[in-house]
Amino acid sequence: MDIQLKRGFIEICVLKALTKGDSYGYKILNDISPYIQISESTLYPILKRLLAAGCLTQYSCEHNGRLRKYYSITEEGKGRIYDFLNEWDSMIKIYNYISEGEITND
Amino acid sequence: MTKKQFLKELEKQFSSISPEEKRKMLEYYSEIIDDKIDDGKTEAQAVSELNSPLKILEDYLGETTNTHTEPTEKKRSVIGIIGFSLLIPFVLLFIVTLGIIALSFIFSSAAIAVSGIVTFVSSFVLFGQDFLIGLFQLGAGLFLATAGFFALWGSAVLCKLCLKLFKKIIKKYVSVYGGI
Numbered sequence: 354m355d356i357q358l359k360r361g362f363i364e365i366c367v368l369k370a371l372t373k374g375d376s377y378g379y380k381i382l383n384d385i386s387p388y389i390q391i392s393e394s395t396l397y398p399i400l401k402r403l404l405a406a407g408c409l410t411q412y413s414c415e416h417n418g419r420l421r422k423y424y425s426i427t428e429e430g431k432g433r434i435y436d437f438l439n440e441w442d443s444m445i446k447i448y449n450y451i452s453e454g455e456i457t458n459d
Numbered sequence: 460m461t462k463k464q465f466l467k468e469l470e471k472q473f474s475s476i477s478p479e480e481k482r483k484m485l486e487y488y489s490e491i492i493d494d495k496i497d498d499g500k501t502e503a504q505a506v507s508e509l510n511s512p513l514k515i516l517e518d519y520l521g522e523t524t525n526t527h528t529e530p531t532e533k534k535r536s537v538i539g540i541i542g543f544s545l546l547i548p549f550v551l552l553f554i555v556t557l558g559i560i561a562l563s564f565i566f567s568s569a570a571i572a573v574s575g576i577v578t579f580v581s582s583f584v585l586f587g588q589d590f591l592i593g594l595f596q597l598g599a600g601l602f603l604a605t606a607g608f609f610a611l612w613g614s615a616v617l618c619k620l621c622l623k624l625f626k627k628i629i630k631k632y633v634s635v636y637g638g639i
Contacts, residue, residue, distance in 0.1 A: 360522075377490070377494070378487060378490060378491055378494070379490070379491050379494035379495065379498075380494075382491075392510055392518075393487075393488070393491050393509055393510065393515075394509075394510045394514060394515040394518040394519070395518055395522070397484065397487055397515075397518075397519065398518065398519055398521075398522030399522070401522075402522070417493075417497065419490075419493060420486075420490075421490055421494075422486070422487070422490060
């Protein structure tokens with residue numbers, strides 16, 4: 354998959370994973386890995402960017418005697434998901450246009 | 460590899476990143492490893508599932524610098540080409556000038572040394588005519604010869620320094636404007 358496209362999808366998937374409640378790095382990875390191929394090293398910069406864009410907030414909470422970082426989605430982040438879903442209609446139109454008929458060489 | 464070793468390697472790989480950013484990164488990976496262990500994995504297993512520190516750095520740099528790197532690189536190479544061609548005459552002139560100065564030092568000190576030797580030898584002829592004048596000439600000859608040799612030695616050292624300087628300049632020049 355195209356890198357830019359994939360990056361965009363992962364962003365939306367991360368946001369979606371947080372709509373069910375606050376979550377932490379490892380859990381986010383496990384929640385979205387059935388749908389899109391992702392590793393720890395790709396999640397980190399994406400979390401960083403979403404935080405910078407105001408789509409997420411983070412806080413630390415104690416767990417098993419250590420600190421764990423939790424992320425929660427903001428209104429801005431929810432807006433991104435709506436935008437994505439709205440765009441999808443036009444993306445399907447584009448897809449249908451591109452895929453219809455046979456592709457010839459001339 | 461243990462968690463500690465992994466984090467140490469990661470820290471080394473991220474040496475050029477700001478301390479604050481590095482700290483966050485290490486916290487993130489420390490948390491991921493702990494969560495994997497809580498999930499029932501061994502420490503070694505948890506660490507082995509992670510990407511290598513080098514890959515982590517690549518992903519980090521790829522994401523944080525993404526599209527803005529290309530135009531600056533192009534710009535630099537254009538400046539590089541202009542700088543390279545503009546500086547050629549200056550660098551050549553500088554090297555030639557330094558070379559001429561070094562050579563003139565060698566020749567003039569060699570000349571002093573030779574004249575010293577000639578004065579020294581000719582003083583023996585003068586001894587036959589006048590002892591005092593001969594003695595004076597002997598002293599002057601010895602002095603000139605020694606001064607000449609010392610100057611020759613000094614020039615040789617100077618030449619060596621110049622040669623080193625040439626090499627440094629050329630190296631720097633190639634590293635800054637090279638690769639075009």
